[in-house]
Amino acid sequence: MPANAISTNVPVLQLTDIRKTFGGITAIEKFSLDVHPGEIVALVGDNGAGKSTLIKIVSGVHPPTSGSIAIDNEIVAMSNATMARARGIEVVYQDLALADQQSVYMNMFLGREPVNRFGLLDRRRMIAETEQLVKELDVRIPSAHATIRDLSGGQRQGVAIARATHWASKLILLDEPTAALGVAETAKVEEIVLSLKSRNIGVLIISHSLDQVFRLSDRICVLRRGRQIGVRKTAETDKNQIVAMITGLQEH
Amino acid sequence: MPIANAGAADRTGGFASRFNLQQYVVYLGFLAIFLFFAVVLRDSGFLTVRNLSNIVLQTAPATIMAIGLVFVMAAGEIDLSIGSIVAVAALAAAVTINAYGLAPGVLAGLGAGLLIGFVNGALVAYVKLPSFLVTLATMGLFAGVSRSMTNLRSIPVTDSTFTGFFGSGSLLGVPSLIWWTVIAVAVGHLVFRESRFGAHVLATGDNARAAAVSGISVPRIRLAVLTISGGLAGLAGLLYAGRLQAAKYTLGETDLMTVIAAVIVGGTLLNGGKGSIVGALVGSLMMGMLNNGLILMGLSVSDQMIVRGLIILAAVAVSLREKNR
Numbered sequence A: 001m002p003a004n005a006i007s008t009n010v011p012v013l014q015l016t017d018i019r020k021t022f023g024g025i026t027a028i029e030k031f032s033l034d035v036h037p038g039e040i041v042a043l044v045g046d047n048g049a050g051k052s053t054l055i056k057i058v059s060g061v062h063p064p065t066s067g068s069i070a071i072d073n074e075i076v077a078m079s080n081a082t083m084a085r086a087r088g089i090e091v092v093y094q095d096l097a098l099a100d101q102q103s104v105y106m107n108m109f110l111g112r113e114p115v116n117r118f119g120l121l122d123r124r125r126m127i128a129e130t131e132q133l134v135k136e137l138d139v140r141i142p143s144a145h146a147t148i149r150d151l152s153g154g155q156r157q158g159v160a161i162a163r164a165t166h167w168a169s170k171l172i173l174l175d176e177p178t179a180a181l182g183v184a185e186t187a188k189v190e191e192i193v194l195s196l197k198s199r200n201i202g203v204l205i206i207s208h209s210l211d212q213v214f215r216l217s218d219r220i221c222v223l224r225r226g227r228q229i230g231v232r233k234t235a236e237t238d239k240n241q242i243v244a245m246i247t248g249l250q251e252h
Numbered sequence B: 001m002p003i004a005n006a007g008a009a010d011r012t013g014g015f016a017s018r019f020n021l022q023q024y025v026v027y028l029g030f031l032a033i034f035l036f037f038a039v040v041l042r043d044s045g046f047l048t049v050r051n052l053s054n055i056v057l058q059t060a061p062a063t064i065m066a067i068g069l070v071f072v073m074a075a076g077e078i079d080l081s082i083g084s085i086v087a088v089a090a091l092a093a094a095v096t097i098n099a100y101g102l103a104p105g106v107l108a109g110l111g112a113g114l115l116i117g118f119v120n121g122a123l124v125a126y127v128k129l130p131s132f133l134v135t136l137a138t139m140g141l142f143a144g145v146s147r148s149m150t151n152l153r154s155i156p157v158t159d160s161t162f163t164g165f166f167g168s169g170s171l172l173g174v175p176s177l178i179w180w181t182v183i184a185v186a187v188g189h190l191v192f193r194e195s196r197f198g199a200h201v202l203a204t205g206d207n208a209r210a211a212a213v214s215g216i217s218v219p220r221i222r223l224a225v226l227t228i229s230g231g232l233a234g235l236a237g238l239l240y241a242g243r244l245q246a247a248k249y250t251l252g253e254t255d256l257m258t259v260i261a262a263v264i265v266g267g268t269l270l271n272g273g274k275g276s277i278v279g280a281l282v283g284s285l286m287m288g289m290l291n292n293g294l295i296l297m298g299l300s301v302s303d304q305m306i307v308r309g310l311i312i313l314a315a316v317a318v319s320l321r322e323k324n325r
């Protein structure tokens, strides 16, 4: 078997029996899910279902109350976002977490700026790597020097995804990446998300648009009030079934 | 499906919309004020080498304070205590020099500035108090301390090594105050523009949450910028003491407004995320030139204050306009 085939059999992310409580509130219970390299898994559910909480558990913001997280078959304990990033997990937050008055390239390297041998910022390298990635992902921005606040919503989202792509070696978590975008911009961002498959990165995406979920995902995981209702292969289900699962008109 | 929102429309714009007035306003303002005084005061000695170099020497302490304030404001904080730190540091240096000699005196002056800055920073970063309130309080507190330290008396500093090094001396024909200014601006610019620390200061002031999720320790940045500001205000205190060969509680008393104006006119945003050390230098020279010219024009002290206040208002207006553009 070629090496590639072996690696795709090992899930990049394996969540087992995750449970999360906030005081008396159970936000997540009995949640188990695998995400494989090059696979896009969509997380759907009503408001308050626990989607964002789940993303925060995987990104190290909230440690789970119980259950295990494995990266490449290795159980990991992540108590903060820095640890998750060190494991190759990147998050595109709902608010994007971009520094608006800084350039695109400074945002790409925010907190991880390379320096030359004099300890000074290696701008040339940051600019070159930004330009290359932006070209590969076809994020249409005027230049790596552009200031974030001069970009459109879609361009900003593109920059945030490009940053995640640059640093993620295993997994990218996207929390409603197109919620604030227009139709054309949404299409562009979806194109970028799809192109992540060829990089062998696992993607876990939250979306409120079922049309989008069906366009992008390989599998769909449905949450309702913190409970995992089920996981379906996108090709083997349809919107009616997913809606029924989300709203509770159908169990299992 | 989400509804297409108007805010997401393409805002890339052309050259005109991206031309940033604020970036150049300090240079244009400097030039305009210079030309104005050069013409109006041509018979009053404004353009003499002696007067112009005097302006530079007189602004040295304010320029040094402005460099610290660029770091503080770029990080989205404010330091109102710098004027009070100047007096405390100068007095601490003067008293210590007279009692224990040069080196302990210099250490006492700088140490006092760094320590007050550190306390400001710790309260802001770790107790999570707003820097405006913390430094407003320490401004008042240390104004009182400097008054009680010496019973409002002026303390002479006679150590000629000290007064030469920090005030009236020169090296290679260049006055020491100019050396201090040049070195502080060069180092400040390098750290602010070309180091990771500078980038993290800007990111913190721009979007503290984004900085934090990117692994930047936002509290450490806040602690650092306020400590730097305190330390540089301490150095400014030594420069005053060296130049005047004495320390008094009044030193630095009126500098706060001048320094804030210099920094804002120089292109540093009040709300953080953007700043310029070179801009602050030019802004500081501009404020110094303004003081000098208004005095030569024969304006009363109260009229000078009014004109300066109006110019600061105009500068803040431009700064905020650009931010909300």
Ligand SMILES: Nc1ncnc2c1ncn2[C@@H]1O[C@H](COP(=O)(O)OP(=O)(O)O)[C@@H](O)[C@H]1O
Residues within 6 Å of the ligand: A022, A025, A026, A027, A045, A046, A047, A048, A049, A050, A051, A052, A053, A054
């Ligand atoms: N930090 C928190 N403290 C307390 N309760 C929380 C916290 N975060 C989320 N919750 C609760 O967990 C549940 C799931 O929330 P969330 O994950 O944000 O849902 P979704 O993203 O699917 O809309 C909600 O009941 C919410 O109130």
Ligand SMILES: [Mg+2]
Residues within 6 Å of the ligand: A051, A052
């Ligand atoms: Mg949510």
